Amino acid sequence: MKAVRLNAYDETPELVEVPDPKVEGPLDIVVKIGGAGVCRTDLHIIEGQWEEKSGVALPYTIGHENAGWVEAVGSAVTNVKPGDPVILHPLVTCGLCRACRFGDDVHCENSRFPGIDSDGGYAEYLRTSARSAVKLDPSLEPADVAALADAGLTAYHAASKAAQHLRPGDKVVVIGAGGLGHIGIQVLAALTPAEMIVVDANDEALELAAELGATHTVRAGEGAVERVQELTGGHGAEAVIDFVGEGGAVEAGVKMLRRAGNYYVVGYGGSLNIPTIDVISTEINFIGNLVGSYNDLVELMVLAAQGKVRLHTFKYALGDHTRALEDLHHGNVRGRAILIP
Template identity: 40%
Template sequence: MRAFRMHDWLTEPVLTEVDVPEPGPGQVLVRIGGAGVCHSDLHVFREFEPGRMPWRLPFTLGHENAGWVESVGAGVTGLDPGMPVAVYGPWGCGACDRCLRGVETYCERPRDAPVPLGGAGLGLDGGMADYLLVPHARHVVPLPDGLDPVTAAPLTDAGLTPYHAVRRSWSKLTATATAVIIGVGGLGHLAVQVVKATTAARVVAVDTRPEALELARRLGADVTLRPGDGVAEVVRDETRGRGADVVVDCVGNDETLALAASVARVLGDLTIVGLGGGRLPVSFFAMPFELSVQTTYWGSRPELVEVLALASRGLLHTEVTRFSLDDVAQAYRRLEEGTLTGRAVVTP
């Protein structure tokens, strides 16, 4: 089968031929229908130096995956060949308190996991291939009716990550609240929808690209702004001088973090989702009082079920640009150039 694999650090992955894996006891072989192209992969093969992560090469990229059950190993029940499924990407030990709650992103015994701090496409073979071997059936989630693998694949990260970030701030997203989403890309265009679908709050979307702002308006954003449009002043005007109750930064560089702090409200939440590498200076008067600042990583398996349910009801729409597996390198180039709207999905 074909697979887009990293063979060495700080080098471009290549499409190569490998054997189709056979599922062992408790394992599931998934025929890939869609694999999302994520900006974090660029960090993996452009910036990760030898020794930075406890991962062994080579491995296949692709941590946003959905498809159909091809075959199962001994002991697997409830997953029949041909069943459409999504794959929960982070793979923990399965036995610690966090894993038992379905929060394998925060596994407390990573040395007992299949690979420390990783999962599909992150230290282990992912879904940029014709087939993906999932090491445990608990990571395979049947798709609800009306949801196909191509549109479901990005929901496993680009949908799940902002859903987790927004969900933890639900108590602050009341009918009088305002949420600011910074960056309307693969994650941000879904973050806008998550707020609108699960809360009564108003949404202000911020992006540098006119096409991204147009997408945000189509998906329900109440106000759309470019960073140079006096964002902080507009947000203050829109909120009667109070500021945003919740800010989700899907970029995470120095400029967007400074913007996020400038629009946030006293007692608000600022959640950093993007991996832009920025820093947020903290001092007594540097930000609103009791502003809670947090980073999040992915989301839980139960939350993925909730995200898929929202999408199957038509409450989440994934803006998808499709690429064949033969064109996967082009998809990453387009992502790096910033010429994609929504999420790129590789469809073997």
């Protein structure tokens, strides 16, 4: 089969021929890829930022946002059959450790992460676990939802956490309306009646945010904090969900938060540098968000089937992976880029 392989860090991955994956264990499935999301994390992987953390041996196939059709199943698989359309939870988990027993499978003690620490879905086929497969509603096409497997799942995980604490009349600030943010906006609109204030540096992104349910839009930069304070009656928002996490977003975002508010960290690259006296005197909380659970993905697929969450996608052939990665790097993708074998 054809696959996009990373041969060395800081080099462009290459499209090459590799052996087709085979079912090796009783719970394995092989999926024919219908769409693979192109994520900013893929850029960080290529740059070598994940080298130490992932411990992966090069060369390997990248791509961790995957959907398609079941091609083959192991002897113990009962939840899917060949031909079923599926979206794949990004992790392969054991189901036996403490975290898995709690349904917190993103923290599985024995997990494998295709596309991060093992072969992923920038390919024609992918081997994963039946535990990772979520069957798609007939109204959904794999290529249209593939990026929901990680970007959408991450956005849902953070937004649903925030929604549990937001009440009518509350305010929530969303920083960043791009690939993850535009999904988070839709999730918040579906799950909470709170007023949504979206902050972004790009006018097109703000226009999209307004279409997707933002109550107010604010251009990032000078005057943004003051505008949010004005919209919240000078108190700040009950919650801030930061999909950027760098370039001054954190510093501005903390100033947009009210006393006893929750700051949900999703984007990364910057640093939290907050005086401890400011944390205790206002009782603000900082909450990290890493991907999401299998059940989060199931719930997200319900919203997608109901038409309440939809991806804005740019589709590329698998052989155009270099152009897709470059477009993402240069900020030319509004929404999510999808590779289609």
